[in-house]
Amino acid sequence: MRSLIVIPAYNEEENIGKVIDRVKQYDIDYLVVNDCSTDSTGAILDEKGIQHLDLPINLGIAGVTRLGFNYAHDNDYDCVVCIDGDGQHLPEYVKDLMKEIENGCDYVVGSRFLSEKKPWSMRMLGSRLLCFLIFLKTRRKVTDPTSGMRALGRKVIDEFDKSMNFYAEPDALCHLLREGYNVKEIQVKMKERDGGVSYFANPFKSVYYMLCEILSIIFIQ
Numbered sequence: 766m767r768s769l770i771v772i773p774a775y776n777e778e779e780n781i782g783k784v785i786d787r788v789k790q791y792d793i794d795y796l797v798v799n800d801c802s803t804d805s806t807g808a809i810l811d812e813k814g815i816q817h818l819d820l821p822i823n824l825g826i827a828g829v830t831r832l833g834f835n836y837a838h839d840n841d842y843d844c845v846v847c848i849d850g851d852g853q854h855l856p857e858y859v860k861d862l863m864k865e866i867e868n869g870c871d872y873v874v875g876s877r878f879l880s881e882k883k884p885w886s887m888r889m890l891g892s893r894l895l896c897f898l899i900f901l902k903t904r905r906k907v908t909d910p911t912s913g914m915r916a917l918g919r920k921v922i923d924e925f926d927k928s929m930n931f932y933a934e935p936d937a938l939c940h941l942l943r944e945g946y947n948v949k950e951i952q953v954k955m956k957e958r959d960g961g962v963s964y965f966a967n968p969f970k971s972v973y974y975m976l977c978e979i980l981s982i983i984f985i986q
């Protein structure tokens with residue numbers, strides 16, 4: 766099974782080199798998609814000879830991952846695994862995700878909360894709301910709808926290559942469940958980012974993200 770790790774990166778100068786060093790230990794093809802970073806992320810990728818695409822404009826997470834899926838489709842990969850460029854997703858779980866694809870799953874989500882208790886916080890309240898909305902639309906329970914650590918099999922790669930009318934991970938997950946794809950969650954651990962600033966550190970961006978996801982799940986997916 767030909768597999769590709771897609772790594773979106775935006776202003777990850779403090780993290781991307783360490784992420785790639787960990788990824789290289791597993792002898793799997795990878796592609797960093799540099800989302801028009803304004804720091805030295807692009808220079809680091811060039812200097813270290815890291816396989817990457819440089820985008821001339823900032824597309825955001827959905828646009829970046831779609832480009833990764835386009836690349837995988839055009840280069841005949843059977844499986845894509847997405848991990849973030851901030852170092853929070855541990856590459857040692859990549860082969861666990863790939864194994865589920867090999868076993869017949871179409872889409873596998875690395876969940877922090879499948880067997881671990883979800884904490885109570887404002888961010889996790891948002892996660893619970895998304896879980897509830899997805900259940901209303903699909904009658905399927907999920908535990909970690911915002912996880913960006915996921916694996917796609919060939920059928921999903923082909924579908925996302927043709928059309929991906931999704932803002933981010935939760936509505937993509939909702940769509941696939943509604944369409945009857947074989948979707949599974951597996952337990953993973955994630956760590957705090959080593960440096961840099963998260964997209965969700967800005968409360969206005971967090972609220973905007975939640976509004977987009979809620980509207981997409983309710984009215985589009």
